[in-house]
Amino acid sequence: MSRPMPTVHGVRRLEEAAGRVVEELDLEFSNGERRLYRRLLAQGQGAVIVVAMPDPRTVLLVREYAAGMDRYELGPVKGAIDPGETPEQAANRELMEEAGFGARRLDVLKPLAQSPSYMTHTAHVVVARDLYERRLPGDEPEQLEVRRWPLAELGALMGDPEVSDGRAIAALFIAREWLQEETG
């Protein structure tokens, strides 16, 4: 039913500036069509997006300066997995650093790709529950504003122009679907 994978005739490493590694793939598709594709290899262990819930109906959002867009972005806690950390450990640490909470219960859901056609970067969606107050110092330049939002009102949240990160939005909806299935 599914189409066979393209044949890889070769992989060439094109080293670039600032530690980035770009690869060129020489591919032949099942119809005989041959193409060169480039992709960017992720550095590090990936990332986590943390849907943290102080109660079963509410999600914690943080407001953080986003240099790419040069404005504040409102969304779930997120950050890179440090060497040696599990996704659960990274999620709990980032939650303490960015929102001032720890979680006694962490569920790792789906990995999300940032740009599957060009990048190998992925981020795990993690649902954090049974929260308790605990702050760890992070590397943020300022303490982040924390806001609470009803999980039932994600549609209204989409009207906020400060909510724009595709993976963060996907994480919120995926967590909501998963929680709905869990509670039946």
Add this chain to the structure above:
Amino acid sequence: MSRPMPTVHGVRRLEEAAGRVVEELDLEFSNGERRLYRRLLAQGQGAVIVVAMPDPRTVLLVREYAAGMDRYELGPVKGAIDPGETPEQAANRELMEEAGFGARRLDVLKPLAQSPSYMTHTAHVVVARDLYERRLPGDEPEQLEVRRWPLAELGALMGDPEVSDGRAIAALFIAREWLQEETG
């Protein structure tokens, strides 16, 4: 209520290989903390993610080779906006190229960021309805498989490991919320 934006003390262009432009921002946050941030400037006019509906309960998905992940990815039609095109025109052209349909009705919803902390890249979510058969030749190496999925069952779709693109998933949920509000 909202925190003031950081003061920009300077912007420096760091030119890199392969036409990429990286900028360094010298920022001072409202608490006096000063930091350098890097960001990647998008080339081109942005992109569209097309939630195309052959009927009010069904969405069209295409299965396309994704070099970043080196596997097939299943998701809505998407592509870059060409110079001179509106998002509606780009959405209709990509729909004809990738799925073999045109749309008489196109609604542009929210712009999504790919990585707001590091990139300026955005993609518009476009809902396409009143479809008719029409194929345009695209630049894809092979004709894409087209699948139909019930919009009510996005939760089950999340169980498919070929569905991983954060922005594409966000687009599907955002379109569903918007359509629910529209129909009341």
